């Protein structure tokens with residue numbers, strides 16, 4: 281039970297690790313932390329006790345735990361291993377495996393299970409190596425005409441198909457969606473209880489934004505597998521329609537955490553049947569503050585499920601999430617967020633006064649060629665509206681994408697841009713990650729982003745799938761604190777660094793030094809240092 285509570289809290293350190301046991305089923309749990317954390321923990325514990333309280337038997341053997349989980353939910357244990365390694369892949373010499381990983385975007389993998397490390401399965405070379413026993417999957421792949429697995433797919437499939445939890449560090453555009461969808465289809469169709477008798481969906485994909493959720497849904501609906509049905513649930517979409525679809529019965533739910541939480545709290549959806557969970561773009565979900573919603577959702581999902589998590593980056597928050605919600609995972613890194621590796625993008629920086637930015641942007645637009653496609657990134661929703669109405673008045677067709685627009689307008693904007701009906705999209709950072717539009721030739725940073733990571737994501741919207749791209753970034757005096765980080769990025773990617781940017785970085789360094797000295801001088805001496 282304590283393990284379940286820790287799992288739900290995601291912060292095991294807030295609970296005493298040595299509960300006082302009274303009798304067979306009772307335990308006293310000490311909770312540490314701020315009042316807020318304590319209240320939250322208490323709420324979660326009460327909820328868990330109410331749900332699972334008296335039913336937790338407590339057989340600590342591996343067999344016992346498996347039985348317990350199934351019993352806990354009155355369901356048979358989950359089937360997870362669907363991988364039969366082909367002779368060719370199994371007999372590949374280790375040097376060849378290493379060479380293959382290196383040549384495939386430098387795949388790096390590791391087993392994160394504590395204790396003795398397991399063998400990370402060899403990557404597959406061809407689709408048949410993973411799916412030769414699943415002719416319906418092969419038929420789908422033939423239908424869409426893909427030639428070879430992408431690097432993330434070649435390494436992720438043998439891991440996921442064996443039922444092992446996976447963390448995939450990969451960006452959109454790497455084929456990560458199919459990396460979890462295909463094994464998901466097989467998993468869904470191979471469980472002991474037939475799909476129509478599970479009382480709810482079997483697979484849940486959580487995605488940070490409506491756009492990404494819709495994109496995953498679009499990818500999912502390209503394939504037909506044994507009549508599996510999917511639905512996309514997102515805020516701003518037709519709530520009633522979504523509820524109708526869910527209650528009629530679906531196998532895959534692709535959702536943003538907010539709306540799913542809403543349907544879950546109101547008992548419109550049963551998540552207890554979920555045996556395959558995907559946390560897509562986990563870093564982005566944390567950035568957007570979705571952790572509490574994810575925690576609540578996962579309280580209902582089967583604790584013995586298989587979990588796949590993707591993330592473009594691997595910061596502390598994502599590590600913590602992985603530790604709390606994945607069980608003995610393996611990790612696969614492909615490619616890198618390092619723009620130095622994306623040498624097909626030319627990055628230009630223009631130092632400019634704030635009041636000249638609009639005129640320069642107009643000049644930039646006038647230099648575009650008819651086939652060019654550009655995303656203009658701005659910092660505020662208001663600026664996006666303002667710029668787009670300015671350009672529309674000047675007879676320049678543009679679309680805009682930001683969080684204050686109605687969902688249907690957002691979808692229309694993206695569709696117009698994807699199909700090339702407009703060639704200029706003015707967007708906030710909503711569009712900096714995840715959007716898969718292959719033919720963007722230019723990224724134009726009208727406002728510098730909040731941080732350098734976002735800069736990397738924005739610039740990565742162009743130069744996709746081996747194409748060349750150009751990123752133009754306007755930098756004003758107000759952006760001086762990012763100058764030195766920007767210089768590092770430019771230097772690593774062998775790009776020109778403007779002199780003015782260098783002197784801006786130096787001025788900021790001087791300014792900070794002066795501030796530190798001032799702070800030091802102002803610090804009271806003597807007794808206040810005591811006990812420091």
Ligand code: AMP
Nearest residue numbers: 426428429430452453454455456457458
């Ligand atoms: P994703 O990274 O999942 O957003 O995928 C980016 C794009 O790559 C999507 O349009 C996929 O349909 C496509 N894709 C996925 N797998 C492959 C593959 N093996 N070969 C070629 N394209 C692929």
